[in-house]
Amino acid sequence: MNESIGSTTDIVTHLQERFPDAVQPAPAPYQGILVAQDRLVEVATYLRDELDFAYLSSVTVVDYPQPLNGMPACYDVVYHFFQGRGGPLTLHVQADRENPVVPSLVPLFPSALFQEREAWDLMGVRFDGHPDLRRILLWEGFDGHPLRKDWKEVYYEEEHKPFGSRFPDGRPVPAESRSPFGDNLRYPPGWSPRDWRPLVDVWGYAPHDELARQEDPNHPADRVVLNMGPHHPSTHGVLRLLVTLEGERIVKLEPMMGFLHRCHEKIGERNVWLGNIPYTDRLDYVCAMSNELPYVLAVEKLLGVEPPPRAQYIRVIMAEFTRFLNHAVSIGFTGNDLGIYFTAMLYALEEREHILDLFEMVSGSRLMCNYMRFGGVAHDMSEEAIALARALAFERLPRYLDQLESYFTDNELFKARAVGVGVLPPEMAVAYGCTGPLLRASGVPYDVRRAEPYFAYDDFNFDIVVGQNGDVYDRYLVRVGEMRQSLRILQQALNRLPDGPIMAGRKSATLKVPAGESYGRIEAPKGELGFYIVSDGGPNPYRYHIRAPSFVNLGVMGEICWGHLIADVVIILASIDITLGEVDR
Amino acid sequence: MSPRKRQLPEIPPELVGTVHITPIDAIYNWARKRSLWPIFFGLACCAFEMIGTFAARFDPSRFGMEIMRASPRQADLMIINGTVTKKMLPQVVRLYNQMPEPKYVLVMGACAISGGPFQEGYNVVSGIDKYLPVDVYVPGCPPRPEGLIHGILTIHAKMERESLRNLRWYKKGEVPEPIPVPELGPDLVDWRLTEKIEAMQEEVVPSQVE
Numbered sequence: 122m123n124e125s126i127g128s129t130t131d132i133v134t135h136l137q138e139r140f141p142d143a144v145q146p147a148p149a150p151y152q153g154i155l156v157a158q159d160r161l162v163e164v165a166t167y168l169r170d171e172l173d174f175a176y177l178s179s180v181t182v183v184d185y186p187q188p189l190n191g192m193p194a195c196y197d198v199v200y201h202f203f204q205g206r207g208g209p210l211t212l213h214v215q216a217d218r219e220n221p222v223v224p225s226l227v228p229l230f231p232s233a234l235f236q237e238r239e240a241w242d243l244m245g246v247r248f249d250g251h252p253d254l255r256r257i258l259l260w261e262g263f264d265g266h267p268l269r270k271d272w273k274e275v276y277y278e279e280e281h282k283p284f285g286s287r288f289p290d291g292r293p294v295p296a297e298s299r300s301p302f303g304d305n306l307r308y309p310p311g312w313s314p315r316d317w318r319p320l321v322d323v324w325g326y327a328p329h330d331e332l333a334r335q336e337d338p339n340h341p342a343d344r345v346v347l348n349m350g351p352h353h354p355s356t357h358g359v360l361r362l363l364v365t366l367e368g369e370r371i372v373k374l375e376p377m378m379g380f381l382h383r384c385h386e387k388i389g390e391r392n393v394w395l396g397n398i399p400y401t402d403r404l405d406y407v408c409a410m411s412n413e414l415p416y417v418l419a420v421e422k423l424l425g426v427e428p429p430p431r432a433q434y435i436r437v438i439m440a441e442f443t444r445f446l447n448h449a450v451s452i453g454f455t456g457n458d459l460g461i462y463f464t465a466m467l468y469a470l471e472e473r474e475h476i477l478d479l480f481e482m483v484s485g486s487r488l489m490c491n492y493m494r495f496g497g498v499a500h501d502m503s504e505e506a507i508a509l510a511r512a513l514a515f516e517r518l519p520r521y522l523d524q525l526e527s528y529f530t531d532n533e534l535f536k537a538r539a540v541g542v543g544v545l546p547p548e549m550a551v552a553y554g555c556t557g558p559l560l561r562a563s564g565v566p567y568d569v570r571r572a573e574p575y576f577a578y579d580d581f582n583f584d585i586v587v588g589q590n591g592d593v594y595d596r597y598l599v600r601v602g603e604m605r606q607s608l609r610i611l612q613q614a615l616n617r618l619p620d621g622p623i624m625a626g627r628k629s630a631t632l633k634v635p636a637g638e639s640y641g642r643i644e645a646p647k648g649e650l651g652f653y654i655v656s657d658g659g660p661n662p663y664r665y666h667i668r669a670p671s672f673v674n675l676g677v678m679g680e681i682c683w684g685h686l687i688a689d690v691v692i693i694l695a696s697i698d699i700t701l702g703e704v705d706r
Numbered sequence: 707m708s709p710r711k712r713q714l715p716e717i718p719p720e721l722v723g724t725v726h727i728t729p730i731d732a733i734y735n736w737a738r739k740r741s742l743w744p745i746f747f748g749l750a751c752c753a754f755e756m757i758g759t760f761a762a763r764f765d766p767s768r769f770g771m772e773i774m775r776a777s778p779r780q781a782d783l784m785i786i787n788g789t790v791t792k793k794m795l796p797q798v799v800r801l802y803n804q805m806p807e808p809k810y811v812l813v814m815g816a817c818a819i820s821g822g823p824f825q826e827g828y829n830v831v832s833g834i835d836k837y838l839p840v841d842v843y844v845p846g847c848p849p850r851p852e853g854l855i856h857g858i859l860t861i862h863a864k865m866e867r868e869s870l871r872n873l874r875w876y877k878k879g880e881v882p883e884p885i886p887v888p889e890l891g892p893d894l895v896d897w898r899l900t901e902k903i904e905a906m907q908e909e910v911v912p913s914q915v916e
């Protein structure tokens with residue numbers, strides 16, 4: 122940084138002075154700046170090169186059919202930039218309602234690659250200059266852009282829950298009765314399947330076929346287009362990889378997703394604020410507990426409540442157990458994909474069961490805990506639960522970790538497959554917006570727990586584990602190191618667990634959240650998990666967007682697989698560590 | 707003595723204790739149900755609970771089924787473990803068509819039964835039973851492992867009641883029809899609905915012209 126600029130307010134003032142005709146502060150309940158559409162690239166370049174906002178975390182769009190909260194009717198494209206430390210700089214760009222186009226930031230920040238495609242897919246905002254603006258979660262040919270406010274689902278009942286048909290004394294009506302086909306289907310008027318053929322390249326083969334035809338005269342090997350997934354034992358769910366191969370080497374690899382797109386954000390806008398907490402569990406189902414945290418954090422910021430110390434400690438305990446669980450399972454999957462079959466996984470799943478027992482004890486459910494509340498947690502940790510947590514954190518899990526290391530760390534076969542494979546240089550990792558162990562294994566010590574501390578993380582001693590080479594092996598080492606640090610935090614938290622209440626204020630099912638916007642983020646086990654919410658002061662979110670680490674991290678997959686053997690793809694994928702529920706949302 | 711037992715042939719005295727006689731259905735169904743191989747197939751959160759079920763604590767090898775096959779050609783049980791989206795449905799139907807008969811479908815979790823918490827989603831199929839024949843439903847979000855095991859035992863019970871004489875895939879001349887694979891158009895295109903869609907469009911179009 123060439124000038125010392127501190128808080129966000131200073132940065133806003135500074136930018137206003139620097140670009141007097143392009144930048145103004147965002148209207149009242151909003152934060153950050155409003156940038157003129159045609160100057161966006163210039164301002165973003167300045168942010169990146171002069172002010173060290175190297176990290177474009179989230180790109181999303183909010184639809185305003187009518188003026189709201191001081192925003193005119195527009196499509197508001199929202200960017201969140203971060204420096205190495207501190208909170209976000211929010212950048213708003215207003216796009217025209219008739220023909221929404223904004224310049225693409227992909228040439229500056231490749232991390233926008235997938236996120237801009239998602240915004241085009243779901244909101245219909247064009248990004249001028251995007252190299253590959255196709256649909257990503259839905260398919261080419263889908264009718265409409267579903268996240269727009271005027272797009273109604275087939276089973277549409279009302280704008281907001283609780284629906285009058287059920288509450289307060291209605292009777293549920295089968296959703297199927299709302300559709301003439303008795304199913305979640307609708308076709309444009311006049312359309313008939315009889316003379317219809319899928320015209321567009323629904324499955325995205327065209328660019329690969331094109332590439333396969335141009336053979337390289339220096340490499341006489343044939344080029345082959347290979348489709349992996351969405352049903353494949355090593356894609357960790359329903360991810361699809363489309364690969365062009367030259368012999369066994371990868372010429373082009375493209376992850377394709379959307380096979381688990383469950384319309385989370387659209388449903389989230391209909392739910393009441395509290396009703397979204399159980400939905401967040403279902404995003405990354407490997408670590409359900411920590412998905413709830415950024416959402417409650419974002420809402421708490423708007424509400425202006427602070428959870429009491431005991432609740433903060435309990436949150437940290439749950440988050441760290443989840444991190445341990447996630448990394449254990451992730452290493453297990455790596456073993457799975459290396460060809461050890463299920464053995465490594467079985468060890469991980471054994472520990473998982475113990476941790477799930479603890480979760481069940483505190484929340485009542487094994488997997489989908491629904492445990493966090495705005496201003497605290499739902500139930501207190503009982504003596505029994507604390508005893509189990511202590512037994513795990515002090516005895517059982519350290520033992521497991523030693524055992525795991527004795528099998529993997531110096532294993533020659535593992536090293537032969539992992540060292541030097543899938544190398545991700547640090548500059549590329551930052552440009553692509555990678556977070557979590559993937560970023561830290563490349564040697565960038567960036568961790569939201571330190572960069573923008575939340576809950577009680579400031580109270581604990583722990584190290585940020587970084588790797589050096591950014592290959593599969595270093596990612597493994599970083600995960601193991603983080604598990605050790607998690608145990609360290611857990612031991613401190615359990616030793617110092619304060620007494621007191623677990624909720625600030627009282628529990629309320631239909632709370633109203635003040636108008637405004639807020640971005641809550643935590644260091645989830647897979648990387649930075651962020652929730653961007655906009656409230657219009659009502660009992661439901663106006664906009665509810667999830668910045669999922671798995672989704673953004675996948676953007677770099679094509680780059681780091683280039684030139685590798687096809688057999689390495691599954692290990693590289695396992696080392697990135699994705700969950701499809703979170704990728705597709 | 708029951709009339710059935712009387713019809714069984716006499717075992718020569720030197721083979722008593724070595725040779726046993728049992729109805730073919732009983733032994734055949736016993737063998738089938740003790741080697742039920744599910745397709746390795748993960749759709750959503752329920753899949754993760756299924757993986758948990760197939761690990762050491764709940765140990766389904768007690769029921770002869772710890773092996774999951776990645777290929778549908780080697781599997782005889784399909785566990786639909788999670789939300790089926792419109793984008794995924796063509797693949798699911800194709801996989802089902804590729805499984806050899808006799809085959810069973812176990813539906814795990816609210817999502818696959820009806821769409822569950824995501825029912826109103828624009829990309830969610832509201833119930834896989836609209837497309838595939840389902841044998842057992844296991845409700846829950848996600849069902850506990852015990853629930854899944856109960857579902858599997860229910861399939862075992864169903865298998866036990868089946869007889870070679872009336873199972874359709876052993877009858878002469880009857881080839882089970884594959885299920886038409888839906889396509890992705892403006893929405894999911896279910897070919898079985900062609901006529902209904904056309905009839906609907908005739909109703910809709912004139913009113914829009916007016």
Ligand code: SF4
Binds near residue numbers: 817822
């Ligand atoms: S039923 Fe629940 S746990 Fe299962 S896939 Fe659906 S949301 Fe996930």
